[in-house]
Amino acid sequence: MDFKSRLKGKVPDEVLEGISGRFDVVGDIAVLSLPECAEPYAGCIAGAVCDSRKNVRTVLNKRSVLSGDFRTFDFDIICGGGTETVHREYGFSYRFDLKDSFFTGRLSSERMRVVSLVKKGESVFVPFAGVGPFAVPAAKRGGNVIAMEMNRKACGYMRENVRLNSVCESLDVICGDVRSCGSLFGSLLESASGNISETTPGCLFDRIIAPAPYGMDDILALLSGILKSGGYIHFYSFSPENQVEDFIGFAESCGLEVESYSACGNVAPGISRWVFDMRSL
Known part of the structure; x- marks a missing residue:
C-alpha cells in the first residue's frame, strides 16, 4: 500500500489531492514537498511515509527551492532525528548532511x-x-x-x-x-x-x-x-x-x-x- 492510500480518511480528500505521490529517499531520510494546505497534517503524513518505507527513520519537508552557491535547501524536520545520513548506491557509501550539502539520488x-x-x-x-x-x-x-x-x-x-x-x-x-x-x-x-x-x-x-x-x-x-x-x-x-x-x-x-x-x-x-x-x- 502506498503512503497516500494510508491517508484516506485521515486527511481531507481536497488536501490529499494536492500531495504528490512521489518523494525522495536519501539514506534513511524521506524528503517531501508538501503544499501549505497539507502542513497541518504533516505528522500524519510522515507516519504514513514511515509505514510504507521501513528503512525511513526521518521525514523532512522541503521549505525552499535550491538557493545560494552551495545549492542547499531549507527543511522542516517532521519526525525523526537530524538531517545527517549515510546513502548507499551501487556498493558505495556517502555520508553527508542534507541541510549543508547538495545530493540527489x-x-x-x-x-x-x-x-x-x-x-x-x-x-x-x-x-x-x-x-x-x-x-x-x-x-x-x-x-x-x-x-x-x-x-x-x-x-x-x-x-x-x-x-x-x-x-x-x-x-x-x-x-x-x-x-x-x-x-x-x-x-x-x-x-x-x-x-x-x-x-x-x-x-x-x-x-x-x-x-x-x-x-x-x-x-x-x-x-x-x-x-x-x-x-x-x-x-x-x-x-x-x-x-x-x-x-x-x-x-x-x-x-x-x-x-x-x-x-x-x-x-x-x-x-x-x-x-x-x-x-x-
Missing part, C-alpha cells in the same frame, strides 16, 4: 553510466563535486581524480567519503571555486598528490565530469581549456528542449564535439537536466 544510474566510461590511469577532473558521488566511483574505476567543491562542509564530507570508500590513493579533494580561473591551474597542480602526469596548462585532463549548477553553462569555456586533445567532458546543463541546439553551438565554439546528449530528469515544468557527452577536437 535521482542521478544514481546516470552517475554509474558516466563512471563506467572511465579507464584505468585516466586523469579525471570533477568540478562541483559535492560530497563525491561522481568522484569516488571514478577513482574506484582506476581514474586519478581531482575533485573540486567550494562548499567547505560538503568538502569535509567528501574527504570522509574518500576514506569510507577506500580511494585515498587516487582521489584528491580541493576546496575552491572553479570560477576562480586565475588560480585554477596552480591549485590543481599544487594539490595533486603526484597522480596527474604530464600536466601542462591547457592540457591537463583526459576526462572531466561536470555536474554544473543551474545557470553555469559559461563555465564550459574554462573547462574546455584544461582538457587534453581528444579528451572527454560530460557536462550537465538545465534548459528547455528548444535551447539544446544553442548549447551545442556554444560547445562547438569551445572546441568540443557533442557526440551524444540526453535528458536525465525534469527539474521544473518545461525544464530538464541534460547531459552532453563531448570530445575535445
Whole structure:
C-alpha cells in the first residue's frame, strides 16, 4: 500500500489531492514537498511515509527551492532525528548532511553510466563535486581524480567519503571555486598528490565530469581549456528542449564535439537536466 492510500480518511480528500505521490529517499531520510494546505497534517503524513518505507527513520519537508552557491535547501524536520545520513548506491557509501550539502539520488544510474566510461590511469577532473558521488566511483574505476567543491562542509564530507570508500590513493579533494580561473591551474597542480602526469596548462585532463549548477553553462569555456586533445567532458546543463541546439553551438565554439546528449530528469515544468557527452577536437 502506498503512503497516500494510508491517508484516506485521515486527511481531507481536497488536501490529499494536492500531495504528490512521489518523494525522495536519501539514506534513511524521506524528503517531501508538501503544499501549505497539507502542513497541518504533516505528522500524519510522515507516519504514513514511515509505514510504507521501513528503512525511513526521518521525514523532512522541503521549505525552499535550491538557493545560494552551495545549492542547499531549507527543511522542516517532521519526525525523526537530524538531517545527517549515510546513502548507499551501487556498493558505495556517502555520508553527508542534507541541510549543508547538495545530493540527489535521482542521478544514481546516470552517475554509474558516466563512471563506467572511465579507464584505468585516466586523469579525471570533477568540478562541483559535492560530497563525491561522481568522484569516488571514478577513482574506484582506476581514474586519478581531482575533485573540486567550494562548499567547505560538503568538502569535509567528501574527504570522509574518500576514506569510507577506500580511494585515498587516487582521489584528491580541493576546496575552491572553479570560477576562480586565475588560480585554477596552480591549485590543481599544487594539490595533486603526484597522480596527474604530464600536466601542462591547457592540457591537463583526459576526462572531466561536470555536474554544473543551474545557470553555469559559461563555465564550459574554462573547462574546455584544461582538457587534453581528444579528451572527454560530460557536462550537465538545465534548459528547455528548444535551447539544446544553442548549447551545442556554444560547445562547438569551445572546441568540443557533442557526440551524444540526453535528458536525465525534469527539474521544473518545461525544464530538464541534460547531459552532453563531448570530445575535445
